[in-house]
Amino acid sequence: MENYDYILPTYPRYPVTFVKGTGCKLYDTDGKEYIDFASGIGVNSVGHSHPKWVEAVCAQAATLSHVSNLYYTQPVGELAKKLCEISGMKGVFFSNSGAEAVEGVIKTARKYSNDKYGEGRHTIITLEGSFHGRTMAALTATGQPEKFHKHFHPFVQGFRYIPVNDIAALESEAEKTDICALMLEPIQGEGGVMPLDAAYLKKAQEICNKNDWLLITDEVQTGIARTGEWFAYQSYGIKPDAVTFAKGIAGGFAVTFAKGIAGGFPYGGFLLGEKAQATLGAGDHGTTYGGNLVCAAAALSVLEILTPILPTIKEKGEYIRKKVQQMNLPHVKEIRGNGLMIGIKLEGIPHTEVVANLLKAGLVTLPAGSDVLRFLPPLVISTEEIDAGLKILHETLT
Numbered sequence: 250m251e252n253y254d255y256i257l258p259t260y261p262r263y264p265v266t267f268v269k270g271t272g273c274k275l276y277d278t279d280g281k282e283y284i285d286f287a288s289g290i291g292v293n294s295v296g297h298s299h300p301k302w303v304e305a306v307c308a309q310a311a312t313l314s315h316v317s318n319l320y321y322t323q324p325v326g327e328l329a330k331k332l333c334e335i336s337g338m339k340g341v342f343f344s345n346s347g348a349e350a351v352e353g354v355i356k357t358a359r360k361y362s363n364d365k366y367g368e369g370r371h372t373i374i375t376l377e378g379s380f381h382g383r384t385m386a387a388l389t390a391t392g393q394p395e396k397f398h399k400h401f402h403p404f405v406q407g408f409r410y411i412p413v414n415d416i417a418a419l420e421s422e423a424e425k426t427d428i429c430a431l432m433l434e435p436i437q438g439e440g441g442v443m444p445l446d447a448a449y450l451k452k453a454q455e456i457c458n459k460n461d462w463l464l465i466t467d468e469v470q471t472g473i474a475r476t477g478e479w480f481a482y483q484s485y486g487i488k489p490d491a492v493t494f495a496k497g498i499a500g501g502f503a504v505t506f507a508k509g510i511a512g513g514f515p516y517g518g519f520l521l522g523e524k525a526q527a528t529l530g531a532g533d534h535g536t537t538y539g540g541n542l543v544c545a546a547a548a549l550s551v552l553e554i555l556t557p558i559l560p561t562i563k564e565k566g567e568y569i570r571k572k573v574q575q576m577n578l579p580h581v582k583e584i585r586g587n588g589l590m591i592g593i594k595l596e597g598i599p600h601t602e603v604v605a606n607l608l609k610a611g612l613v614t615l616p617a618g619s620d621v622l623r624f625l626p627p628l629v630i631s632t633e634e635i636d637a638g639l640k641i642l643h644e645t646l647t
């Protein structure tokens with residue numbers, strides 16, 4: 250058997266073996282060069298082997314890598330403070346993945362309501378087409394039962410799904426008394442790069458405040474500068490008419506993050522605002538690796554590298570969307586997204602076939618939903634690299 254035959258086939262893999270990455274370029278076993286428009290599903294936000302990231306990781310590995318959460322460590326403390334500063338939240342819990350961040354925030358929402366109101370308010374409302382991860386509760390929260398729930402019954406109880414951007418459905422949930430939280434992705438990622446309406450999010454905030462539900466934004470994919478703000482919910486607060494919304498949202502609110510935080514290391518977590526900051530106490534939640542020092546050092550370097558380029562991200566995304574629009578490509582039905590989270594809805598050709606053809610031509614991209622070609626390039630990508638990637642897109646689709 251080949252080495253790879255020993256890996257369980259849970260992923261349909263493309264026939265490429267990558268051996269090296271530098272910046273926004275990847276190289277396979279034949280030395281062939283690829284432009285990376287995927288970042289390992291939105292993870293390598295500072296590109297591959299960024300010298301500052303490498304230095305931070307090596308220095309921390311050579312100093313102290315792990316001591317457990319029974320003690321304080323400096324990089325983790327520094328990272329916690331930075332994350333609260335950039336988000337306006339009050340406290341953070343570190344996990345190893347997005348799904349675990351979601352699990353933690355579900356526990357928080359249930360305990361928040363239980364502490365305050367007793368039993369009965371345990372239901373979490375999520376959206377149809379959402380994706381929240383593969384562990385049992387996160388999978389239950391994922392509002393795509395046909396695609397993800399078939400073989401794994403019974404599921405965790407206490408979840409209900411409502412359609413995206415449907416204010417009436419949200420209002421009708423608000424008449425029920427069993428709810429502790431509403432969880433949503435500001436832009437649904439795996440579901441097909443589907444942005445929520447600003448008016449819907451505003452209404453969601455209102456209803457959450459009124460009923461004392463925790464509003465949870467799952468920013469595992471949209472967080473850490475992907476959309477041109479540190480967190481996507483901040484994009485919805487910058488419009489003048491929504492300033493109170495921005496303020497309100499920081500009050501009663503929890504946010505998960507993971508993919509882009511540590512530049513390729515397994516790390517994530519959730520941040521809590523004022524309302525729920527005191528919900529979790531000693532013994533209520535934990536994980537052995539969460540708060541690992543090498544990951545924290547990596548994350549600190551990622552935040553440092555991204556800080557000066559943050560103002561350029563929305564512009565770069567706009568540039569890509571406009572250029573793709575102007576190409577007038579066959580099969581392209583709609584271009585959507587925000588910042589460097591870009592979805593191109595296709596018709597008349599399977600999205601997986603387009604991803605495979607682009608890979609063959611030297612451009613690494615991702616599928617999303619059932620018919621969307623998705624770009625999540627490293628946030629440090631240059632205009633030249635964008636142009637080179639889009640040239641491959643043009644040649645492949647025409």
Ligand SMILES: *Cc1c(COP(=O)(O)O)cnc(C)c1O
Nearest residue numbers: 346347348380381382438469470
């Ligand atoms: C990827 C993703 C998750 C799951 O993260 P893992 O690290 O794969 O467990 C959860 N929520 C969203 C929005 C995601 O995009």
